Amino acid sequence: MSPVTVTVALLVGVVIWVLVARRLTARSWETGSEAGDIAAVRMAPARLGLWIFLAVVTSLFSLFLSAYSMRSHHGDWSHVMLPDVLWINTALLVIGSIAMQFARHAVGRGLLQRLKLGLIAGGLFAIAFLAGQLVAWGQLRDSGQFVQGDPATAFFYLLTAVHGLHLLGGLWVWGRTMKRLLQGVEVVDLRLSVELCTIYWHYLMLVWFALFGALLYL
C-alpha cells in the first residue's frame, strides 16, 4: 500500500501546509490577533471546489493503482498484452490537452475564434480518445481476454473504464460550456468554465499517464 500511503500523506501534508502557512500559531485569545492572518483562500469557489474534487479523484485512482500494484507483486501475475492502439489514444489525449490550453490562452485574451477552435478540438480529441479506448477493449476481447480471465485483464478493463467515466464527466461540463459558447455568451463570462475544463483535461492526461505507465511496467 505504499503508493497510497505516500499519496495520501502528501495530500494531507499539502492541506496542513496551506493551513500552517496561514498562521495556525495565532494567539487567538488575544484581541487584534487577526492582524496579518489572511484567512480565506483567494480563489473562485468553483475553482477551489474543483481542486478539492480532484484531490478526491486522486485518492480514488491512487487506491485503484495500489490495489493493482499489490496484486501484481504476487508470484502468479501475468501482464496483459496491451493493444498498440493505446499509444495512438495517448497521443489523442495529449493533443486534446494542448488544444484546451490553446483555448484557455485565447479566452484570457478575449479571442473568440481561437477559443472556439481550441474548445471544439479539445472536446473532439477527448471523444476520439474514448472511441480509441473502446477499440482497444474490442481488440483485447477478440483476442480472447475478457473480465472473467486473469486478474491483470480484469484490472485493465476496470482502470480504463474508471478513467473513461471520469472523462465522460469532463465532457458533460465541456458540453455545457460549448452550449453557452454557441449561445453567444460573452467571452469574459466563459473564462472560468474554460479554465476549469483545461485543468480537468490536464489532470485527465496525467492520470492516464499514471495508469498507462502502471499497466506497462508494474
Next chain:
Amino acid sequence: MAYVAIADRDAPIHDPHTFIEKYVWSQDHKVIAIQYALVAIFVGLVALVLSGLMRLQLGFPESFHFVDPSHYLQFVTMHGMIMVIYLLTALFLGGFGNYLIPLMCGARDMVFPYMNMLSFWVYLLAVLVLLSSFFVPGGPTGAGWTLYPPQSVFAGTPGAGLGIILMLVSLAFFIVAFTMGGLNYVTTVLQARCRGMTLMRMPLSVWGIFMATILGLLAFPALLVSAVMMTLDGTLGTSFFLPATTSMGQPLDHHGGSPLLFQHLFWFFGHPEVYIVALPAFGIVSDLLSTHARKNIFGYRMMVWAILAIGGLSFVVWAHHMYVSGMNPYFGFFFATTTLIIAVPTAIKVYNWVLTLWKGDIHLTVPMMFAIGFIFTFVHGGLTGLFLGNVTVDLPLSDTYFVVGHFHMVMGVSPILVVFGAIYHWYPKITGRMWNVKLGKLHFWFTFLGTYAIYLPMHYLGILGVPRRYFALGNTVFIPDSVHTINKVITIAALIVAAAQIVFLYNLIVSLRRGEKAPVNPWRATTLEWQTPDTPPKHGNWGPRLPEVHRWAYDYSVPGAKEDFIPQNEPVDPRLGSGRDHGIRH
C-alpha cells in the same frame, strides 16, 4: 478575508416561498441539516431495534424463534453498517456539519447550495437502497459489517445474491452524497467565513467537522474502490478478491483474486472512518464543556493541532484491524507503533477537556451531563484501545467480546453521547423551543449508566474468551455458567437503554409544541450561531448585514467583563489596546 457565497444585502433575494421549496427541495443549509438528521435518526432507530433482537437471542437463546442464525448474521451486519455510516457519519457531517458550519462561520449558506441539496437526496436514495435489501429474496447481506470476501459473495452467506449487491450499491451512493456534501463543507470553511473569523478563531466544532470532512473525502474512495471491485466480482465474474476456491462443495470459476487486498482497502477507509465520527464529536464536546463550564477551552491551539495530528495519523494505522490476518510481524510492529503514537494527541485532548472543567463554573445542564459522560466513556474505550493496539495482546482478544466492548465504548457510546448533548444544546436554536429538563436528565442517567451495564461486562466476557459473532454459545466446555447469566443481564440492560430512547424522542417531539419559547441565547454562549437576529434563524441567517468577528470563541468569565461571556461579534473597545485585556474596559 473574502466572503463569497452571499454577501451583505439590503433585501432578501431568491427566498423560497412555497412549501416544497422551503421544506422539500430546499437549498437552505438548515433545512438540509434537519432532513439529514431526521433520516439518520430514523435508520439509527432501525439499527437500534436490530441490536435489541440480537440481544434477545444472546441473552435468551432458543426462546425467540424468529431470530434464526441467518437473521442473526444479517442483524449484526446491518446494525454495524447503519450505525457507523448511515447514522453517525451522516448525522455528524450531514446534520451538524450542515447546520453549524455556516452559522458558526458567519456565512449565509453553504457555498454550493444546489449541490448541498443533491447531497441529501442521494443520501436518502442510499438509505432507501439499503433498507430495500430487507425486502428482496434472501434478505440483506449477513457478511458482517466488514463484508470480507470471499464469504460475502458465497452462496452459504445470507443475502449473498441481491443483499450484498444492494449493500455495495447503497455504499456507492452514500459516497457520492458524502463527496457532494464534503466539497461544500471544506469550501465553505475555507472561503465563506465572515470578516474577522480567522481559522484560529473558529470554534472547535467547526475544526472537528472540517478535518473529519477532509478525512472522509480522502478515505471514502477506498471504500468505493473496494465496493466497485466486489460488485464486479459478484456480477461480472471478475476475480479481484476471489481466489480459486469451492463453495458448497462446488468449485467456482474464480481464480487469482486476493481477499487480503480487500481487507487493506476496507481498513484504509475503515480506520479514518473512526476519526470521521470521532473528530466532530471531539470538536462539539469541546464547545459544550467550555460553554457550560463558563471557562475558555484549555489549550485551544493545542486542541486544533491535535485534531490535525489525529487526522494525519489516522491514515497510517489501518492494519491494526488486521493483526490476525497473518501479516508480517514487522508490519504489525509498525502499525502497533503508529497506533500508540495516535494516542498522544488524543490524550492531550482528554487532558484539556478535564483541565477546562478544573475550577470552572460548572452548570450541570443536560448537554453538559452528556459532555462529561462522554469523557468517561471515551477514556474507558480509549484505554482498552491501548490493549488492542498491541499485536500480542490483540491476537487472543481479537475475536472476543473484548473487542465488541472496546469499539462500542469508544466509537459507539462516546459519539452518541455527544450527539445527544449536541441535540439538547442546539435544539433551542433549531426549533425555538426548550425541552423538558427532567426528562432530559432521566434520559441521560438511563443512557449513561445503562451503557456501562451493557459494555463493561463484555470486557470480562472477552477475557474469558467468549467469541463474538456467534449466534449461540451452546454447551461449550470453557464457557462457565456465569457467562450465560451475564448475557441475560446485558440483554435486560440493553432493552432498558433502548426504551429510554423513547423518553428522548418524546421529549423532542412534544417540546416542539409544548416547550417553553427559547431565548435567543439560552446558554449565554459566545459563538456566532447564538447571535442571529431570529431564533430559529431565517433563510440567509443574518438579516441584512453579516456579522463581524472581533475575538475568539471562548471569552467566558473574562475578569472585569460585565457578563461572564463576550460574544464573538462584540467589538473591541477602540480606546483600549489590543492584546490580553480582551478589548474590554476593566
